[in-house]
Amino acid sequence: MTEKNKNEPAPGGIVAEVAQMTEVELREHEAEVADVVATDREFAVGQGETLLEMDNVTMRFGGLVALDGVSFDIKRGEILGLIGPNGAGKTTCFNAMTGVYRPTSGQVLLEGKPLGKTTKHKITRKGIARTFQNIRLFDEMTALENVVVGTDARHKTSVVGALLRLPRHFAEEKAAVEKAMALLEFVGIADRAGDKAKNLPYGYQRRLEIARALATEPKLLCLDEPAAGFNPAEKDELMELIRKIRDDGFTVLLIEHDMRLVMGVTDRIVVLEFGKKIAEGTPEEIRNDKAVIAAYLGVPDDDVA
Amino acid sequence: MTTTKTPSTAKPPTAPWRTSISERWNNLSRFQQWVILIPVVVLIFALPWLNPPILTTEPGYDFSIAMFDVARYCLIAIGLNVVVGQAGLLDLGYVGFFAIGAYVAALFTSPDSTLWKIPYLAAVPLAMAITMVFGIILGSPTLRLRGDYLAIVTLGFGEMVRLFADNVxxxxxxxxxxxxGAPPGTRENGEPLFVNFDGKPWYVLCVAVIIIVLILAGNLERSRVGRAWVAIRDDEDAAELMGVPTFKFKIWAFVIGAAIGGLSGALYAGQQGFMNNQKFDVLTSVLFLAAVILGGSGNKVGVLLGAFVVAYVPLRFLSIAEWKFMIFGVALTILMIFRPQGLLGARQRLLAYGRQAYQRLVGRGEMVSSDTAMSAEKGGLMNGGSGAPK
Structure with a gap:
């Protein structure tokens, strides 16, 4: 086989079929895929009520105060942007939510229940999934396998069940592969499903991280600078994808530096600076907020006081 | 188009002939694979009787016993591969589990022991159960450690077991x-079937056990357990954040590895008929590890090959046996420079329905020889991949 052949979709695969589809067929197919991706449509129910609450969260590392009494809510079905200059505490905020750090004081509540000392993998199962600022995929696995690891978060097969191949194992494996395939299509990287993650192009790796996080069936999806290193065209595609994820019933928390992307896609924005929340509101309000402008552009000397 | 990251270039180019063999093998149907596998398995079973001229270790060393030794190493390598190759936990004290298995078999079947006696075939599962318990005892406090620290603790465990045997x-x-004891059965002339001077029955038993263990290990590999292990090996923190209970699965890797180690220890004790404290030093642990690394950590066929080399070469060439540690040392060094993934470094498959899925999605199998996949970058097909111009 020549190199060219290897990268072209071989006949018979879904990827090749999709390439041949008419506009109408394509839309139907996409709807089907979206259906498989968000199996549990209940997530969309109760739109607007509080999903996650940061209640006066403080994170101290020795003398450094990374988060200082930060409070905000994330509502079901919204895209919330979390912005701030470098070192403002955005990723610390993520880490406090996903259980990587435990808040020094204050608490994180998911659906009204404090996360407390819940371990990381249990928090994922409770419904918070994330991507990483520096891509952290399972390099030696194929794209499809990476996503299936995400679906495993919901699986109940025991080690003995897997060892002896009991019926539940087969049922879960089958469902997992179906779902993972749909997810790869959903984020648009199905054509490289069989490639090792480390061999995928950069943009594909970013999308694969999103697919893997979605596979855990999160109520809240946290994206940590998903557009880092993207060109403007790619950023537009990513915006589209984030909207599509929300429309499919997920709630999204987005950390991002790119203002055009944040302003274009979020419903509400929280601004952090030096570990403190300095503003919260719609993109329009944030754009005109004096404190935010000062944080980003600095304040002329005569304006102080 | 400017954002495409060049994937890591650390990997040396794969030999094209090997790639094509593994790829060709994967493109065969299950049925075709069995058609090839069954005669190979029959041939392997028949080896001690065939005693092929070049392969034979005689007159220096009885060939049937040599083959049993090789089979024993293969079984150990499969067990250690679960821990080191799949879950990525460096275990330098694996000989400890092997020793515990051997001692349990001895304690419960030898007339020299003061414990009550049970039949050998009952002692084998008991040996596995007890090593599993030791796997948990060693694992639960130490598996919170990582990398070098874990290796040091396991090294200490192996030594502890040996010192116990010395001093208790x-x-x-x-x-x-x-x-x-040995399994029951008699020959035509009324003598027992399993004796320590004839390796043939032991060899057949051990190969049968290997096949069962391989099938079970394959089941685990293509399930959430195998995926969890590889995920932990690749990036433990990310695995935990993706909902993998990493601690639990690391313990399981240890326990399953320990059980296989105990099983091979019990077989070894049975074949030898005699067991004392002389065979469980650190060097043996290192030799086990060498088999796994040499063959291709993580790949079942690879570690079988590695175990074969490590066990067979010193028996076949008795004149160089004294030099084996130096020879393996040099061989490993050269291998790590030119082929860090081991002799057979093929990746393992982690999905029960992977074959069908890749076929349906992209109309071909997965990319086994992944290096070819990174050439010509192509725009996405669905809603535009990373490189797609608008």
Missing amino acids: DALRGNRGFSNI
């Missing part, structure tokens, strides 16, 4: 246990 009176130190 009930384990009889150097005097050891003789007349250790």
Whole structure:
């Protein structure tokens, strides 16, 4: 086989079929895929009520105060942007939510229940999934396998069940592969499903991280600078994808530096600076907020006081 | 188009002939694979009887016993591969589990022991159960450690087991246990089937056990358990954040590895018929590890090959046996420079329905020889991949 052949979709695969589809067929197919991706449509129910609450969260590392009494809510079905200059505490905020750090004081509540000392993998199962600022995929696995690891978060097969191949194992494996395939299509990287993650192009790796996080069936999806290193065209595609994820019933928390992307896609924005929340509101309000402008552009000397 | 990251270039180019063999193998149907596998398995079973001229270790060393030794190493390599290759936990004290298995078999079947006696075939599962318990005992406090620290603790564990055998009176130190039990069965002339001077029945038993263990290990590999292990090996923190209970699965890797180690220890004790404290030093642990690394950590066929080399070469070429550690040392060094993934470094498959899925999605199998996949970058097909111009 020549190199060219290897990268072209071989006949018979879904990827090749999709390439041949008419506009109408394509839309139907996409709807089907979206259906498989968000199996549990209940997530969309109760739109607007509080999903996650940061209640006066403080994170101290020795003398450094990374988060200082930060409070905000994330509502079901919204895209919330979390912005701030470098070192403002955005990723610390993520880490406090996903259980990587435990808040020094204050608490994180998911659906009204404090996360407390819940371990990381249990928090994922409770419904918070994330991507990483520096891509952290399972390099030696194929794209499809990476996503299936995400679906495993919901699986109940025991080690003995897997060892002896009991019926539940087969049922879960089958469902997992179906779902993972749909997810790869959903984020648009199905054509490289069989490639090792480390061999995928950069943009594909970013999308694969999103697919893997979605596979855990999160109520809240946290994206940590998903557009880092993207060109403007790619950023537009990513915006589209984030909207599509929300429309499919997920709630999204987005950390991002790119203002055009944040302003274009979020419903509400929280601004952090030096570990403190300095503003919260719609993109329009944030754009005109004096404190935010000062944080980003600095304040002329005569304006102080 | 500017954002495409060049994937890591650390990997040396794969030999094209090997790639094509593994790829060709993967493109065969299950049925075709069995058609090839069954005669190979029959041939492997028949080896001690065939005693092929070049392969034979005689007159220096009885060929059937040599083959049993090779098979024993293969079984150990499969067990250690679960821990080191799949879950990525460096275990330098694996000989400890092997020793515990051997001692349990000896304690419960040898007339020298003061414990009550049970049949050998009952002692084998008991040996596995007890090593599993030791796997948990060693694992639960230490598996919170990572990398080098874990390796050091396991090294200490292996030594502890050996020192116990040296110093605890009930384990009889150097005097050891003789007349250790064996499976039942008699020959035509009325003598017992399993004796320590004829390796053939032991070899057949051990190969049968290997096949069962391989099938079970394959089941685990293509399930959430195998995926969890590889995820932990690749990036433990990310795995935990993706909902993998990493601690639980690391313990399981240890326990399953320990059980296989105990099983091979019990088989070894049975074949030898005599067991004392002389065979469980650190060097043996390192030799086990060498088999796994040499063959291709993580790949079952690879570690079988590695175990074959490590066990067979010193028996076949008795004149160089004294130099084996130096030779393996040099061989490993050269291998790590030119082929860090081991002799057979093929990746393992982690999905029960992977074959069908890749076929349906992209109309071909997965990319086994992944290096070819990174050439010509192509725009996405669905809603535009990373490189797609608008």
